Amino acid sequence: MAAAAPFSPTFGISPPVLAGRDDVLADMDEVIDGNIYSPACASLLLGIRGMGKTALLNAIEDRARGQGWLTISESGYPAGLVSRITLHASELVRSLDAEDSPPARRRITGAALMGAGIATEMASEPERPPPSLTMILTSLGERLAERGCGLLISIDELHDADTGEVREFGSIFQLASRRRELPVAFAGAALPELRHTVLSGAKSTFLQRCAQYDLGPLEGSEAEQALLVPMEQAGGTIGAGLLRQAAEASGGHPFMVQLIGARVWSSAADPAAGITAAEVQRGIDEARQRFGGSVYGPVWSTLTGPERRFLIAMIADDDRPSAVSAVGSRWGRPYGSLSTYRRRLINKGMIESAGRGRVRFVRPGARDYAITQARQEGWTLDDRGAVNPPDIPEPGPWNNPLPGSTQSTDP
Numbered sequence: 582m583a584a585a586a587p588f589s590p591t592f593g594i595s596p597p598v599l600a601g602r603d604d605v606l607a608d609m610d611e612v613i614d615g616n617i618y619s620p621a622c623a624s625l626l627l628g629i630r631g632m633g634k635t636a637l638l639n640a641i642e643d644r645a646r647g648q649g650w651l652t653i654s655e656s657g658y659p660a661g662l663v664s665r666i667t668l669h670a671s672e673l674v675r676s677l678d679a680e681d682s683p684p685a686r687r688r689i690t691g692a693a694l695m696g697a698g699i700a701t702e703m704a705s706e707p708e709r710p711p712p713s714l715t716m717i718l719t720s721l722g723e724r725l726a727e728r729g730c731g732l733l734i735s736i737d738e739l740h741d742a743d744t745g746e747v748r749e750f751g752s753i754f755q756l757a758s759r760r761r762e763l764p765v766a767f768a769g770a771a772l773p774e775l776r777h778t779v780l781s782g783a784k785s786t787f788l789q790r791c792a793q794y795d796l797g798p799l800e801g802s803e804a805e806q807a808l809l810v811p812m813e814q815a816g817g818t819i820g821a822g823l824l825r826q827a828a829e830a831s832g833g834h835p836f837m838v839q840l841i842g843a844r845v846w847s848s849a850a851d852p853a854a855g856i857t858a859a860e861v862q863r864g865i866d867e868a869r870q871r872f873g874g875s876v877y878g879p880v881w882s883t884l885t886g887p888e889r890r891f892l893i894a895m896i897a898d899d900d901r902p903s904a905v906s907a908v909g910s911r912w913g914r915p916y917g918s919l920s921t922y923r924r925r926l927i928n929k930g931m932i933e934s935a936g937r938g939r940v941r942f943v944r945p946g947a948r949d950y951a952i953t954q955a956r957q958e959g960w961t962l963d964d965r966g967a968v969n970p971p972d973i974p975e976p977g978p979w980n981n982p983l984p985g986s987t988q989s990t991d992p
Contacts (some may be wrong), residue, residue, distance in 0.1 A: 588812035588842035590868075592875075595636045595643075596839055597811040601803035602637050605794050607766070609641045613648045614949065617731070617764050620792040623754070625739075626770040629794030629930025631876045633637035634770035638735050638797070641768050649730040650764075651721070657742030657771075657941065663714060663749050666734065670717045673732070677724055692919060695986050707924035715753050722763025733765025747779050751787030753923030767791075774928030798833030801825070807838045817852030819845075823861045830865045832944055836876060840868035872949035880929050881954055886970065891922045892942075892951045893960050894968045900945060 589596050599606075608621035626634045629703045642652050653669045655662060712720075718732070725731050734754070738748065758765035769791070780788050800809065805828040812819055819827075827845060831837040845864030849856045884892075894911040895903040905923060906916045923940060931951075935941040942948040959971035 584844040586846040587815040588839045589624075590836065590839040590871075592631075592635065592836070595639045596807065596952070597814070598807045599633070599636060599640050600807040601799040601835075601836075602633070602640075602796070604827045605637060605796075606640065606644070608792065610644060612766050613645050613650060613731075615729075615731075615764070617714075617758075617762060617766075621766075622758065623767045623787070623791040623793045624769070624795045625775070625788065626768065626796055627773050627775065627793060629772065630880060631834055632796040632798075634796060634833035636835070638768060638770045638955055642733060642735055645731075645733040645766075649728070649731070651725065651732050653732070653734045655736050657736055657738040657740065657747070660718055660743055660746070662736070662742050662746040664752065667714045667717065669716065670721060671711075673721060674717055677721075681724075691831060698804075713753075715756050716945070718757035718765055719761060720762065722757060722761065722765045722808070726764050731766060733766045733768065733808065735767075736769045739769040740775045742779075744779050744782065747788065748782070748784050751785065755787050772928065772930065774925070777924065777928055798835065799815065799831075799835060799838065802826055804828035804831050804833050804838050807835070808842050812843060812846065812852065812856075815852070817846065817849070817856060818854075819856040819861075823856060823858060827861055827865065830868075832946075832974070834872075834876075834944070837868060838871055840872055840875075841865055844868045844871075869946065873953070874947055877931070877947055877950040881950065883929065884926075884931075888922050888926055889951075889955070889958075889960070890968050890970065891919065893955045893962075895932070895940070895942065896948065896952055896955070897962065900940040900942075900948065902941040905938050905940060908940075911926060911962075913967065 586599055605624075605626065608619065609624065612619050612621050626637055628634050642654060645652055651673050653666055653673070655669070722734050736742070736750075754765070754767055757763060758767070769788075773795075775788075779785055805824050808827055808831075809819070809824055826913055827841050828838070831841050841864055844867040845856060845861050845865075846852060848860040848863045848867070850860070881889075890912055892906060894908040897911065898907070905919055909916045909919050912919075923932070927934065927940075930943060931947050932940045933943050942951070961969045963969060
């Protein structure tokens with residue numbers, strides 16, 4: 582029986598080794614070390630699901646706290662982002678007040694004759710209107726600057742936030758941090774679609790000026806390190822060839838790296854004696870089975886009917902790039918009418934550009950998941966390759982048989 586797997590294949594949980602993100606961490610370290618003029622003082626981490634945005638955000642927060650910075654961690658969902666940040670910031674102010682203020686004073690409210698006693702009560706401060714978030718952040722920034730540290734505000738899932746609230750926060754942040762040159766930093770994480778929603782507005786100058794980091798797949802050597810180091814630290818061993826096989830099967834996808842590592846480890850009879858080829862292959866196969874539902878399932882649930890139809894029209898091209906004009910022909914739509922769906926699917930991390938007028942699934946695993954879901958939902962293709970939605974009855978689930986799921990080394 583193998584020891585507990587030294588991996589974390591769960592969204593939002595930091596992996597044991599955060600590989601391939603040294604450039605982002607180096608820029609944020611510069612901010613934390615006191616360079617409030619660095620562009621990274623306001624940063625956006627952009628990437629499709631499973632690229633490690635939340636894990637990287639967690640690492641940045643940990644590094645900030647390690648240098649004495651205070652942190653406010655929030656999510657774009659649900660509504661009320663600015664109110665929640667205001668509440669957290671107010672709590673930090675009260676905490677600093679408790680550290681800096683002398684004990685509360687008492688005032689005499691009465692006295693008994695003949696030395697019998699004196700009655701007292703706590704002196705209360707006069708009621709004042711609650712300060713604005715701008716005032717609170719300014720106060721925090723000034724007090725933390727005196728201590729040689731600062732405040733980091735992180736917002737995960739920024740694409741789920743209300744556009745008006747994000748813009749409101751941006752205006753407040755610029756006033757409290759940039760204009761007054763205070764050590765108040767911001768790091769947000771979002772799907773690439775943010776570029777075409779919040780970032781596209783004329784009133785989003787704050788976010789448009791943020792340093793933007795596109796989190797893509799890990800390099801082969803980085804994926805190998807993310808697998809090897811935790812295994813070795815837990816007492817396991819794996820050959821160089823098998824390590825390379827596992828890393829290549831991940832496609833450089835950070836979440837898939839964690840899935841493969843956890844499944845290979847749990848498949849191993851004795852990791853300390855050496856993980857075998859059969860155990861590596863079994864772990865890869867099990868990871869692939871879980872990957873689609875974990876990564877592409879949440880995306881598929883958000884797709885509209887036309888977006889699903891676009892993907893299903895691509896399936897007929899096997900694993901080759903699809904011409905958008907061919908997608909339109911199978912759908913019965915002109916080429917020019919498909920640009921909106923193409924852009925949305927790219928932003929949601931299902932497809933990517935494959936050259937002028939062509940697209941492809943981001944991973945073979947995305948295509949496999951689309952095939953499975955299309956069959957379950959009753960989509961069909963006729964003999965001409967035309968896509969029919971579930972509400973059009975057909976003799977069979979797929980009149981024009983499609984290739985099965987690929988058995989690729991890339992999820």
